[in-house]
Amino acid sequence: MTQEIQKEKVQPRRDFLKYLLSSVTAGFGLIVFYPVFSFMKPPKQREVEVTSLKIGNVDDIEIGDSKIIRFGNKPVIVIRNGKEDFSALSATCTHLDCTVQYKKDESVIWCACHNGKYDLTGRNISGPPPRPLEKFKADVKNNEIIISKIV
Amino acid sequence: MKKIFTNLYNWVDERVDLSDIVKFMSKKYVPVHSHSIWYYFGGVSLFFFIIQVVTGILLLFYYKGSADLAYESIHFIMSKVEFGWLIRSIHAWSANLFVLAAFIHMFSVYFEKAYRKPREMTWITGMLMFFLALGFGFSGYLLPWNELAFFATKVGTDIAGVLPIIGEPIKIFLRGGEDVTGATLSRFFGFHVALFPGIFTVLLFIHLLLVQRQGMSEPLNEKVKKTMPFFPNFVLRDLLLWLVVLNLLAILAVFFPAELGIKADPLAPAPAGIKPEWYFLFMFQTLKYIPGYVLFIEGEILGIFLFGLAGILWVLVPFWDKKSEQGRQNKLVNYLGIFAVMFIIVMTIVGWLL
Amino acid sequence: MKNILSKYIFVIFCLIFSQITNAKTDECFNCHSGLDDSPSKLFKNDIHQKVGLSCSSCHGGDNTSDDMEISMDKKNGFLGIPSQNKISEICAKCHSDIENMKKYRTDISTGQLEELKKSVHGAIAVDGKGMILQCTTCHNAHGIKKVTDSGSLVYPTNIPNTCNKCHGDINYMRKYNPGLSVDQLAKYRESKHGKLNLKGNRKVAQCASCHGSHAVFTSKDVRSKVYPLNIPETCSTCHSDKEYMKESNIPTDQFEKYKKSVHGVALFEKKDISAPVCNSCHGNHAATPPGISSISKICGTCHALNAELFGNSPHKKVFDENNYPECETCHGNHLILVARDQLLGVNEGAVCAKCHTEEKNPKGFKAAVKMRALIDSLVVLDSISRRQIFIAEQKGMEVEEAKFKLRDVHQAELEARTVVHAFDAEKFSEIINKGVNASNEVISEANSQVDEYYFRRYGLVVAVLIISLLALLLYFQIKRIEAKQNL
Missing domain, CATH: 2.102.10.10 (Rieske [2Fe-2S] iron-sulphur domain)
Structure with a gap:
């Protein structure tokens, strides 16, 4: 009886962790790739060549x-x-x-x-x-x- | 989603038989003991190297390796390219931390005597990568073509030049001429982005292959009872540490962005307080303290010779340390190691403060 | 033949005469005045004769002997007619000797030869034999008078002609300084100084007053009294002396005012010798105050654009009709201060309202108010631009773009301050607008850099949070996996 209750409790918590983990990983990908792709985007201004x-x-x-x-x-x-x-x-x-x-x-x-x-x-x-x-x-x-x- | 992955895995598995590798990985165990923490520094070094490769490739999008344009192009990266400041600052910080992590990794392996048979090749490839890392640092330092870099390179290549017979040709080879000029920059650029990464990748591949093949070395004096699976336990722990390190990098890059200084002018007088990068400081400082002449040998030559000798002895430690190989304590190796650590720390601090 | 004979008779007569008279008499002079030659004639009235000097004082020899063989014997130190530098050295024998000069209870200084030697006139002459000038060139050899004697060649009213002997001679001057004009005397005679000098006024400036007497240098020599840095001081020696200037009706505060003026500050503090000094506006040899109508021309020699703009402005006609001195009306003369924006408008310190009063001239009054408001707003925007750039720079951000644009703001300000002399509100606001637009660009550029700074900080916070959260979740995941493995 008690074990059954515990199992029921554990199940949603694990799902929650998994869900959180995958969404935060997506967020992580965003903060890594946003700067990287922005960097690769050609800048608006003309390049400065001074000599x-x-x-x-x-x-x-x-x-x-x-x-x-x-x-x-x-x-x-x-x-x-x-x-x-x-x-x-x-x-x-x-x-x-x-x-x-x-x-x-x-x-x-x-x-x-x-x-x-x-x-x-x-x-x-x-x-x-x-x-x-x-x-x-x-x-x-x-x-x-x-x-x-x-x- | 999951189905696509499974299908893809099966498709590859059918052709190259991945199951062997998975089996090997899951059977592989990492010993758990009081010195386990040092196992992680190899992984951290690897992480920094990966960061260097990624940010380095990104910087190549805009960097121009010529004396006329190098400084301006970095200025352009820092001011005009979105997140250019971030990428360059991370590259600069990660370079320093890479060397630091490699130092720690090297000394931990040394003190644990993990180089002993059968891991001599792992040690040698590791040492070669360490020297390459220093080479990366030295060549990369010149690329912004600013005043500090210019003079540091001048001094650094000058030191190579004092060696008898081979010194002058080495200096000219490094500089691409008599003096530090645009030719030196082109050369260093070539070393930094093509030659060194090429060699490094080969060495890294061998190094990692050996680590996987032979597993982690166990300490001499401790009987290991506990282990943990390499996958997923150790790998996930590694990832966790990498995230912490990434956090550190981001904070350093934002609060202490890489500086650019003023453009190198070959005709300007050397500015006061030129110092090499911190990881060369102890050698630089020692050379300063050696008197002009010791007996009949020029002090500088003697210094370089001694450092060279110490380096060779260090690299060859698996071959002369027979006691560890037999599973006995070698106090001499420990004392030498402690001396090396103390020497490097003291000389670096002295060089930093003076 | 007859002439020689008569000379012999005369000499014999002299010899007899000298035997009769006292042995102390000057035999040289006695004999030469008998000959009635010009040196002795002139020497009769020479100050040196009066104080008891003899021919032999300069020419040497023995003046006690009436025998020519003895008196003019080289053994007795007879020199004959001295030439070139020897002349000046003979003068200096006494005149450079303080002890000797004391005997004559005179207040004349010593050291003239030293001064002459270092002066421009002390240079070697074209014939290479000695200095360009010797003492006698200006003072004559015989018949030298006291400087206070109107007969002296160096008496104030005679100096202009004395100097002009050489300086007015184009053939002579060409040998030394072909670029120097030779019309100084003519110009001088046109000046207030020259006219009074001609009337016999000793106090007005003549050549030596400004150029010095013995120590004369070219105007390019920093030691010269007429070197630009020294001119105000030189003029002020007379013009600031109330006692000295008593008879004339002109003020004596020009130097004091000039020192405080923008020009005086440029000259004395910044040592800018291109700054105008007294003669830049008043002329030098032909020194006269500029006339009312010509002021803008004179200021315009340097402030050309302002003068041109003013000349085409509506003010020109009105000023001429009312006899207002052009630039001076607003800027003053000797005490010209830096033209600040406060000069424009109707408030305190502004000059427009002097004529454009609200009651009599509301149109001009309004224009003045408007123009002042415009320039003030640009100045404010300029300082805001600078402050924003400073803030962005303090944060370690890239501000070169903004700094480059800031140049346009600066330029608009300067242009506006020039174009104000056209007194055209429309033209003025056109330029102000240029500056306002530029400064808006600067501010937005600088602000975007400040925003970028905060974007980096906040971006970092977000990144650190996500990474830390991910690390934390990973930690839980590891714990979970390991808990499962241990089961």
């Missing part, structure tokens, strides 16, 4: 025009001087860190904040900038513009 960067086709920039690109964490201004003649300079004004722009009509690089001007080699020619702009290398390979750090 050199392809910025697109030669024809993306017209002759005598410019484009500001992101190079690592810093903006770089790329100016197309001729058919395959590009120059690239840091676009951070040496005065107070504003972002400079190319002024076509004057053929200068110009900072809107305080009218600082640089010539196309990055030399500070007028206004408050204390130093020239840092230079970058701009090459054309297979019709693609490649900007790289000058080491």
Whole structure:
């Protein structure tokens, strides 16, 4: 009599343990595989490559025009001087860190904040900038513009 | 669900005869005694290795093994890839704990004299895996291409270079040139993800096969009366421990994520306080204490020579320890072991504090 | 022939004469004045003659003998006409000797030669024979007067012409400094200083007042009184001296004000020699206060964009009509403080409401209030952005993305502070909006990093719970299995 009662008690407990074990194992699988699959999912942002960067086709920039690109964490201004003649300079004004722009009509690089001007080699020619702009290398390979750090 | 499994099992069993293995496993017993706890460290080491393989493969999805991109790619993993920080931190922590577990496993086997006949081959494969683990650590340390790694590698390969005659060629082989450069990184990357794992897997296979074949070694001085079945009792206990270890890894990874430091600059002066990874610290520290010249031998060469000799003696212990083989106590082995443990602990602490 | 004969007769006459007169008389001078040559004529009025020096003091020889053979014998130390550096050395024999100069109870200093030697004029001349200048170049050789004597070449009103002898000569200056202009005197005569100087005013500044007398350096030399760092001090030696400036009606507090100004701080504290000093606005040789209409042009030499924006703004016309000095109306002159955002608007410390009162000019008043509110809101957003980045960074999270965007906020602030000079509320708010958008992006980026931080912590809690629970269940399972085995 007593044994029968015990058996009845044991039976549901074991089922409960089994049920719990399998559901927690499923949860465990979830917490292991969720990070793993998230990791394998390609990240949204473009990868950061800092030493050199392809910025697109030669024809993306017209002759005598410019484009500001992101190079690592810093903006770089790329100016197309001729058919395959590009120059690239840091676009951070040496005065107070504003972002400079190319002024076509004057053929200068110009900072809107305080009218600082640089010539196309990055030399500070007028206004408050204390130093020239840092230079970058701009090459054309297979019709693609490649900007790289000058080491 | 259960039916599918049974069918699948039967399908395989029909072709390769699984029942033998199951029979073997269920007949296998693990001795139970007061030192049983040490049996688990082999399994824990194995678990860390599995974790390393899994997280290592995941990191390979994004890592780029070149001097220009290595640092940036890890930065990318840490900042842009979802759970990248977690995977890398687990890889880094698991690497350290792997070496620690391997240390414990090795010393427990040593003190239990479990290497004695007929388990010499198990011991040797284990020792080779231990050296490979150190190699994994040394090569992996350079891969982020940060300042600390760069200089640690420089110093580490320099030490190899002081050996007479063979030192210089070894140094150049390791560095892939005269200096630590991008070529060294490519090389170390190759060692870390292809060469070492390949060799390690073969050794591991042999090691595990031998353990299964010969069973667990029983201690010399204790008569074992109790046993437990390898499956499921011991395996489940192993799993339980693995879960605890996984918990520990997760906590360490979240609270102490792996750092990246600043990118290596070959032209920059060496930063203050460069230290090798902790498991090399005792050797590094000892070399510092050996005087410049001992008799006619250069101190550093003597140090490396002594470590080499000690290592060889250690690996070959099953062959010169005849007493244990005959089932008698060998006090010399115990004293040597205690000296080695004390030496490593003291030198590591000294190296850490200084 | 006749001439030589007469000279001989004269000499003989002299010899006889000297025999008669006292032996102590200066035989050199006696004889040479008889010859009526220019040195002796000039020496007659020379300060050195008056204090008892003789020709032989500089030229050597024996001035007690009337016999030329003796007096002008090299054995007696006769030097003849000294040349080049020898000239200055002879002057210095006395003038650099403090003990000697005391005898004459004079207050003139010693050490002029030392000063000259290290000065720009002490460099070696193009002929390579000696210094560019010798004492006599400015002071003359004979006929030297006291500096307080209006006949002296170095008397304040004469100095400009004395210096101009060389500095106005293009052929001469080309040899030493072809880049230096030679119109300083002409400019000087146009200045307040130069005009008063011409009228005989000794107190106004002339060349030596600013450039120094013996120790003259180029303006690029840090030792120069006209090196940018030293100019304010140099001008203030007179202009801050109330006593000295008594006769003129101009204030004497410019230097004190300048020191506190943004320009003065840049110069004196940051040692920024590109900061404007007195002459940057007032001119140097042609020093004159700038006229009201030209202020924006003068400030605009450096603050070009602000000047341009102002020139095209509605304020330009109104300011001209009312004779308001352009930049100065809001920024002041010598005491120009850093232009803070507080300058804008109608509150305390702001300048707009000076004209744009609520009653008389409600439109301008409202625009001022609005623009101030805009820049203030951007500044607040900027500081919130920084704080959020800081919080995320403190938690060890990746904030480079946010920091990169923060540059745009910073840029918008700076641009707004420039474009405010166009006094165009629409243009202004356009730029402010750019900054507001950027800073919103920064804040959300930083916040998402903070969220990520908590996600990791909570994620860990969940993971640890599940793993621990699984371990616990496994433990029970083992116990169960073993209990069954033991049965």
